[in-house]
Structures are given as structure tokens and as C-alpha cells.
Amino acid sequence: MDKLKLRASIRQRRASIPEDERYAASVQIREALLDQPWVQMAGLVACYWSTGAEPATHGLVFALWKHGATVMLPVLRDDLDLDWAVYDGPDTLAPGRFGIMEPVDVRRGVDAVRTAALVIVPALAADRSTGVRLGQGGGSYDRALARVGPNVPTVALLHDGELLDGVPAEPHDRPVRYAALPGGIVRLGEGRPAE
Ligand SMILES: Nc1ncnc2c1ncn2[C@@H]1O[C@H](COP(=O)(O)OP(=O)(O)OP(=O)(O)O)[C@@H](O)[C@H]1O
Ligand SMILES: [Mg+2]
Structure with missing residues (x-):
């Protein structure tokens, strides 16, 4: 199945x-x-503010922040690359492009994601054996993940049934290390559960 068809079906x-x-x-x-x-x-977490039928991250972002982590959320740029700004509680968000809530804080630049100790990204699906993820089609997170070092844990949040054997991949697609599903965390690329 190609990306377009798989996106539509999910x-x-x-x-x-x-x-x-x-x-x-x-x-x-x-x-x-x-x-x-x-x-x-993780003291500095890059996460995202969920929309629509995505697994909701609002409670997660709030909990991380409450526990003392600094949470950065993406600010979508005109070129679909991701800038980052810090979440500082529920009153610090305002609607951005496509109506998605974004932090009103100063923008830290596209390279801010390099400093995160944990990167949590959206996905429509992920490949169990390779970790390749299917996004909404903007390539925004492929660009962001390309800036993340190999030792930083990266996680895609999925609904049940979205961890697949075989996700179409192109050379620019960046894998994630874990998938987080309602049933738990799965380590990808190795076929074994997370420690
Ligand atoms: N590193 C990159 N630099 C510039 N453009 C890129 C890069 N990575 C991907 N793109 C662009 O993004 C387009 C969409 O990519 P893709 O279909 O993989 O999106 P996606 O993974 O579903 O989206 P996202 O990463 O936002 O979740 C590609 O056709 C490509 O033009
Ligand atoms: Mg991609």
C-alpha cells in the first residue's frame, strides 16, 4: 500500500x-x-499538541510540565519545518497555523529540538521492525527527527492497530525508537519490548 492510501485508511x-x-x-x-x-x-522534552483524532497529548504535556520538565512544542513554519517554543502551562497557548495550538513563548529556532532529552512525535502508523513512521504528509517531523542525535529516545504515539509490519518508506523518512500504544511501550527495530 502506498503512503496516500495508508494515510486515508488510518x-x-x-x-x-x-x-x-x-x-x-x-x-x-x-x-x-x-x-x-x-x-x-528527561529535563527537556520535545512534544506536540494533539489535534483531531490523534492520541491526545494535552494531559501528557501538562503532567510532564507539572513534574518539572521543560516542554517544547512545535510552531509550524510557512515551509512546514518546525520551530519550537516552550509550554508554560495551559494559558500559554494560542491558535497557530491550521488552528493548532502553539506556545506564545519566544521561538527557539528549528535547531532547538537538538537539545531535547526526549522527543515525542505524532504518527499515523509506525513499522515494528524498522521504526519508520508515517506522518500527515508534511515532512515536518522527518526534518525535526533528522536533527535529533542517535542516543535521544524518540517516541511515536499510536492508537491500537497502527503498529504495522511494513510502512512505506522513502529515503528522507526518519525512524523512531519507540511506539507508545494504549497497551504499553514497544521498542521498534528489534522486535522486543522496551526494558
Ligand atoms: N529533510 C527534509 N528536508 C526537506 N524536505 C523534506 C525533508 N524530509 C521530508 N521532506 C518533504 O516532506 C514531504 C513529505 O514527506 P512524508 O510523506 O515522509 O511526510 P510525513 O512523514 O508523513 O510527514 P511528517 O514528517 O510531518 O509526519 C516529502 O515529499 C519531502 O518533500
Ligand atoms: Mg515521512
Whole structure:
């Protein structure tokens, strides 16, 4: 299946998830992440503010911030690359491009993501054996992930059924190390669960 078809089918599937189920899944994903030592230890986290039927990150962002982490959220640029700004509580967001909420704080530049100790990204699907992720089609996160060092944990948040065997990949696609699903955290690229 090509990227366009796979995106369409996952978007359609997501749209059919009842709101209460999606909320429950998001809570499970959040708890699974907050249980991980490498999440608890991260002082600077790059995350995203979810929209639509994505696994919701609002509670996760709030919890990380409450626990004392500095959380950066993306600010979408005209060229679809990602700038970053710091979240400092629920009152520090305002609608940006496509109505997505963005921090009102000063922009730290596209390279700010290089300084994160943990990078949490959206995805429509991820490949269990390679870690390649399928995004919404802007290439924004491929650009951001290309700036992240090899030892920084990277996580894609997925609904059940979105961790696949075989995701179409192009040379610019950047893999992630983990997938976070309602059932727990899966280490990708090695076929074994996260430690
Ligand atoms: N490093 C890059 N520099 C410039 N453009 C890029 C880069 N990576 C990807 N792109 C552009 O983004 C387009 C979309 O890429 P792709 O289909 O992989 O998006 P995606 O992975 O679904 O989106 P996202 O990364 O935002 O989740 C590509 O056709 C390419 O033109
Ligand atoms: Mg891609």
C-alpha cells in the first residue's frame, strides 16, 4: 500500500473511534510513558499538541510540565519545518497555523529540538521492525527527527492497530525508537519490548 492510501485508511479508522475510547487510550498512553525512567529523567522534552483524532497529548504535556520538565512544542513554519517554543502551562497557548495550538513563548529556532532529552512525535502508523513512521504528509517531523542525535529516545504515539509490519518508506523518512500504544511501550527495530 502506498503512503496516500495508508494515510486515508488510518485517518478514516481514527475518525470512527468513539470519543470516550480515544480519551481512555490517551490516558493509557500517558501512564505508560510516565512509567518509563527515560521519560521521568528527561529535563527537556520535545512534544506536540494533539489535534483531531490523534492520541491526545494535552494531559501528557501538562503532567510532564507539572513534574518539572521543560516542554517544547512545535510552531509550524510557512515551509512546514518546525520551530519550537516552550509550554508554560495551559494559558500559554494560542491558535497557530491550521488552528493548532502553539506556545506564545519566544521561538527557539528549528535547531532547538537538538537539545531535547526526549522527543515525542505524532504518527499515523509506525513499522515494528524498522521504526519508520508515517506522518500527515508534511515532512515536518522527518526534518525535526533528522536533527535529533542517535542516543535521544524518540517516541511515536499510536492508537491500537497502527503498529504495522511494513510502512512505506522513502529515503528522507526518519525512524523512531519507540511506539507508545494504549497497551504499553514497544521498542521498534528489534522486535522486543522496551526494558
Ligand atoms: N529533510 C527534509 N528536508 C526537506 N524536505 C523534506 C525533508 N524530509 C521530508 N521532506 C518533504 O516532506 C514531504 C513529505 O514527506 P512524508 O510523506 O515522509 O511526510 P510525513 O512523514 O508523513 O510527514 P511528517 O514528517 O510531518 O509526519 C516529502 O515529499 C519531502 O518533500
Ligand atoms: Mg515521512
